[in-house]
Each structure stands twice: as C-alpha cells, then as structure tokens.
Amino acid sequence: MDRIELGSDLEIELDVFSGRRNPRWALSGERAVDIRERLRDLEPAERRDPPGLGYRGFLVHDRRLTLRVFDSLVTILVEGRSWRDTGGVEELLITQAREHGYDDVLRASRDKPRPSRTG
C-alpha cells in the first residue's frame, strides 16, 4: 500500500494520559477529507515509537485501522509501517486539539521533564 486509505468518518484521540481517558473528537465531512488528502503520497520512513508518559501524538481511528501521528511520522498501529508526515497532519491535529479546549493538556504533557519530587 503506497497510500493510507481512510473512510469518511474518523475519530481523533489525543494520546496524552495514562490514568484518565484520552480526549477524543469525531471528524467527518470536509475535515475528514482534509486529513485523507494530507495522508496521500507520503514518503516511507523508519518506525519510531513514542516515549511513554506525556504527549504521544494523536491516534486517528478509522473502522479498519488506527494510525499514530507523532513527531512528524504517521504509523499504522500493530502493522507498524511508517511514513513521513509531509502533509502536516500532526500540526493540523494540534490546532484542532486547541480548538476543542485541550491547549492546557497539550502544554502540560509536552513540558520538559523536571526533577522528581515527593508530594
């Protein structure tokens, strides 16, 4: 498969939490078409797994598959093939997350790790 084929209804999951349920929102219509267009003709890349705790990018759920968009890479989960995010999908989803009110969550999860403390 040279291109990632997605359906018309998508669910986006901001993968940031460990205990709490991740924020999610639905995408359909023009916004889903936009994502599909951006995922066409991407360049293959080597897979890199995200770090554990904190911001791990976005999961794009389709009926058939789930993609992780993180650190300028698009990866099909389980199967594991990756492409470079030349379409700017991650930046687009970050903008959408802010529109959905998750700016604070994004900022907190992308903070540089600080020294551990006891509380």
Place this chain on the structure above:
Amino acid sequence: MLQFLQPLLRAIRPFLCWLLCLIFKRKPKYEPSRWNDPYQPGFSYGHQWENNCYNYGCNRATDSYAQPGYASGNWATVMDCPTVTAGAVSDGLTTRPDGAQSTGNCAHTVALVMAPGYDYHWYRLDDNGMWSHKVGGSAARNTDENGNPIANPETAARGPYTVFCGYFTVDRCRVRIDGPY
C-alpha cells in the same frame, strides 16, 4: 441454572480467593504479552487499549479503563495526590510507608505518581523485585522514560508525572476496581 448460581458465587468469591491465597503464591509476574496486543489466543487478554495503568497496577483487566474510586462510588476526578489516594483506598487499596513488597501470598505493592492537575499514573512491584507499568492504552513495559529498568519509582524518569504520592498494598481478595468506559 448458572444465573441462579451467580449470586452465590459472588458471595463466596472472597472466601474462595482467601482459600486459594492460603495455598498458592500469586504475586504479579512481568508478563507483558498478557496485556499487550496483538492478541495471542490462550495467553493475551487482547484488550491492550481497554486497560490502563490502574488496571495493570492492580493486576486486573476489567476492559473498562478502571478509575480510582469508581467501583466504590468515590470516583477521583480531581488530579491531585489526596483525591486519587482517597479513591484508591475506597476501592480497597491500603497505604503503606515504603516500596518493599507487601506480605501475603496475594498482596503486592504499587506506587502512585501525579502530573498535578493533569493525570495520575501507577507502577507495580513484580515478583522479580523490579517495577513495571502500563501507560494508558500503550503496551506494558518495565523501563522508565530514559529506557532504564525501574528499581525505584521514586527516582525513575517519569516525564511530566513529577510528584510522587506514595505506596499502596493491593490485596487481590479485597480490591475491587472498575471504570466507566
């Protein structure tokens, strides 16, 4: 017939658990394949994305993304140490002063850490004396954020989970967890 037996089984489950724990040692083992996708028939739960760090810490897959306090009617929705601790204690976990392994054949130690105002996370002490964890729906693993084995969750690299809340004992016959998802 089975429906008739269910209330009886529910009622005697704690006793059966206690009885099994008298005979068998049931500390958690580090077996990531039991938790992680892809599904392995006869071994994996195949529900990696439906179980989080609290499920893994308590060594119980509910497939409902368990939340501290939810099963006992005290769901902790404020993300600070006292609130999440209260929720966990309400579910049957007990606080403990240190990270040594809990005594008893069916008890083990867990640790709670916090990204204040944002989220909580749990680590579990396995029967090999090292700690492991599961980050949300991601795969269970036994390394910290720097890729090192976890000998002490207080000093492990924990990303934004900067506050160490404390240690707890999970007694599998007493603890009841569940979630809303």
